[in-house]
Amino acid sequence: MVFGTAAINCIVVTVLDIPLRKVLKRNDDAPSRVAATQTAGQEPAASAPIARSTSTSIIFDGFGFRYAEGDAPVLRDVSLIIPQGTFVGVTGAAGSGKSTLTYAINGVIPHCYPGESAGSVSVMGHDVATTPLTDLSRLVGSVCQDIDSQMVSSVVEDEVLYGLENFGVPKDQVERRLTNALEAMGIAELRHRAIDSLSGGQKQKVAIASIIALEPAVLVLDEPTAELDPASSTAVFDLLARYAEEHGTTVVVVEQKIALLSDYADTLLIMEDGRIRFQGAPADVLMHSDELLEIGVNCPRSTSLVNRLRDAGLYDGVATRNVAQACAVCKEVLA
Numbered sequence: 001m002v003f004g005t006a007a008i009n010c011i012v013v014t015v016l017d018i019p020l021r022k023v024l025k026r027n028d029d030a031p032s033r034v035a036a037t038q039t040a041g042q043e044p045a046a047s048a049p050i051a052r053s054t055s056t057s058i059i060f061d062g063f064g065f066r067y068a069e070g071d072a073p074v075l076r077d078v079s080l081i082i083p084q085g086t087f088v089g090v091t092g093a094a095g096s097g098k099s100t101l102t103y104a105i106n107g108v109i110p111h112c113y114p115g116e117s118a119g120s121v122s123v124m125g126h127d128v129a130t131t132p133l134t135d136l137s138r139l140v141g142s143v144c145q146d147i148d149s150q151m152v153s154s155v156v157e158d159e160v161l162y163g164l165e166n167f168g169v170p171k172d173q174v175e176r177r178l179t180n181a182l183e184a185m186g187i188a189e190l191r192h193r194a195i196d197s198l199s200g201g202q203k204q205k206v207a208i209a210s211i212i213a214l215e216p217a218v219l220v221l222d223e224p225t226a227e228l229d230p231a232s233s234t235a236v237f238d239l240l241a242r243y244a245e246e247h248g249t250t251v252v253v254v255e256q257k258i259a260l261l262s263d264y265a266d267t268l269l270i271m272e273d274g275r276i277r278f279q280g281a282p283a284d285v286l287m288h289s290d291e292l293l294e295i296g297v298n299c300p301r302s303t304s305l306v307n308r309l310r311d312a313g314l315y316d317g318v319a320t321r322n323v324a325q326a327c328a329v330c331k332e333v334l335a
């Protein structure tokens with residue numbers, strides 16, 4: 001992103017008096033659950049529920065957006081339907097519009113960043129443009145890339161409690177939600193730790209726990225593993241995916257590492273210059289490794305190798321995601 005998440009965070013903190021946590025399984029080759037379409041007041045009481053439709057989570061209908069300060073649209077004619085409970089991975093070159101896409105879901109656009117829109121985005125049946133940010137925040141939980149900018153407390157327990165209290169969660173639910181969220185992220189033992197004393201991976205888990213304690217229907221995360229090593233990245237995705245699957249939560253995660261995304265996502269969205277260039281199950285999208293490379297998305301070399309074998313007529317199966325799968329294909333080809 002070219003603008004700081006801290007700035008957005010401040011805006012939303014001011015509006016909601018809560019930190020913006022930009023919304024937020026190991027893949028078993030599940031079929032895609034995202035369907036593409038080609039055409040693509042007054043605040044409620046603190047604990048007032050907002051209606052949630054149960055089947056369709058997010059709909060982009062010919063959505064486009066130009067920032068007020070920008071010369072050209074940064075999202076163009078985006079149309080897609082995301083059923084509830086889908087794990088969506090978003091990737092693409094720098095500046096392709098990934099973060100802006102997430103802002104269109106969590107309401108930062110148009111509520112915090114003015115600009116010119118086309119089409120519409122709805123979440124759980126609510127038009128993002130006309131639904132107050134306070135209501136949207138009950139549907140969509142967000143986790144920023146810059147974790148430190150969104151932490152508001154000095155102790156883990158207080159960080160989670162802060163959101164629960166601001167959402168007016170009934171007192172008799174608070175302990176259950178706090179405990180469950182910490183356990184879901186595997187950090188129950190960190191409950192009384194100072195946040196300053198945590199590693200990057202642990203802080204990331206605290207940030208996600210703070211959001212899932214609010215039980216949003218949709219989680220949006222922007223590059224949650226950007227500063228983590230491979231093992232911590234996998235750990236965060238494992239916990240996130242398990243939680244989402246158990247609770248039927250929709251996850252939209254922006255991530256540079258397509259291999260990591262492919263291991264967890266039901267559907268990949270590949271952004272290019274504000275448009276969705278490819279969307280589908282990881283195995284289908286990874287078939288296009290050469291075109292992905294041209295638009296700045298690096299597939300694993302083993303994926304490209306297997307695609308070359310297919311191009312050469314030596315293999316006719318699906319794209320592989322990792323070295324182990326590619327080895328199996330090579331053994332088959334050489335047998």
Ligand SMILES: Nc1ncnc2c1ncn2[C@@H]1O[C@H](COP(=O)(O)OP(=O)(O)OP(=O)(O)O)[C@@H](O)[C@H]1O
Nearest residue numbers: 001002067069070074093094095096097098099100
């Ligand atoms: N507040 C803003 N005002 C004007 N233009 C903006 C603003 N925020 C982003 N942009 C522009 O919108 C385009 C898309 O930015 P965005 O952050 O959505 O891309 P991205 O794919 O997430 O990039 P990155 O991977 O670098 O984070 C970029 O050209 C960027 O310069």
